[in-house]
Amino acid sequence: MNLPRRLGLSAIILALISLPSRAELIVDQSFPPPDPPPAGQYFGINLDNSVFPTSLIGQSFTPTFSGIDAIAFFLQDDEPSDGRGGSFFVELMTGDLSTILATSGTVALGDGFGAGATFDDPKNVTGSEALFVFGSTVALTPGEIYAAVLRKEEGGRFLVRGRPTDGYLGGRYLGSSDPNNDLFFREGSLIRAIPEPPGILLSGLGLGAVALAVGLSRAVLRRPGEGRAGGPTIS
Numbered sequence: 001m002n003l004p005r006r007l008g009l010s011a012i013i014l015a016l017i018s019l020p021s022r023a024e025l026i027v028d029q030s031f032p033p034p035d036p037p038p039a040g041q042y043f044g045i046n047l048d049n050s051v052f053p054t055s056l057i058g059q060s061f062t063p064t065f066s067g068i069d070a071i072a073f074f075l076q077d078d079e080p081s082d083g084r085g086g087s088f089f090v091e092l093m094t095g096d097l098s099t100i101l102a103t104s105g106t107v108a109l110g111d112g113f114g115a116g117a118t119f120d121d122p123k124n125v126t127g128s129e130a131l132f133v134f135g136s137t138v139a140l141t142p143g144e145i146y147a148a149v150l151r152k153e154e155g156g157r158f159l160v161r162g163r164p165t166d167g168y169l170g171g172r173y174l175g176s177s178d179p180n181n182d183l184f185f186r187e188g189s190l191i192r193a194i195p196e197p198p199g200i201l202l203s204g205l206g207l208g209a210v211a212l213a214v215g216l217s218r219a220v221l222r223r224p225g226e227g228r229a230g231g232p233t234i235s
């Protein structure tokens with residue numbers, strides 16, 4: 001195999017095995033829906049701000065981590081066959097709701113998101129998870145209370161799901177004074193663009209393959225008296 005082909009193959013191998021793994025949430029605080037969910041213990045909050053324009057739809061929480069990258073809520077299209085999805089984002093606020101600390105990217109959810117196909121489908125009572133990621137890590141003080149407020153940018157009628165019985169002691173659903181009301185959520189840090197350990201090992205092998213290919217090729221090309229018609233030249 002000549003030098004360009006050898007380098008090209010090594011570069012392709014290196015690129016393939018160096019691809020970052022999917023961003024993964026390292027959970028700090030959470031109140032996930034039980035799986036499978038028992039019947040009759042859930043509530044849904046209407047995210048249509050035209051119906052409840054002033055209500056704060058969100059959840060307070062008390063982190064133990066010193067920062068947050070993302071928070072997930074469980075959403076459900078309340079009109080799954082109207083051809084409309086919806087776009088949503090999250091504002092991270094101080095616990096007294098006086099200051100917005102950060103705003104997540106907007107997440108677009110398709111028509112029917114989180115809606116179960118049958119009445120037996122657990123999604124009908126829990127919705128599905130939607131992850132809202134902040135542009136960079138937001139510094140938090142462990143042990144202090146913070147609030148994540150869900151906002152609808154545009155689209156159809158959606159619900160955010162939670163549970164009226166207490167499962168999370170570090171906060172509550174913001175629209176209620178009852179600490180027993182909690183939205184389902186997960187928040188924490190993201191592992192961003194870091195290869196899995198086997199990937200790191202293979203990346204090292206890939207770099208080694210490139211170095212080996214370059215070294216061997218240079219050795220071949222520098223061997224005196226061996227012209228290679230049409231081959232690459234080294235200046």
Ligand SMILES: [Ca+2]
Pocket residue numbers: 077078079080081082083084085110111112156157
């Ligand atoms: Ca819809």
Ligand SMILES: [Ca+2]
Pocket residue numbers: 166167168169170171172173179180181182
């Ligand atoms: Ca609570």
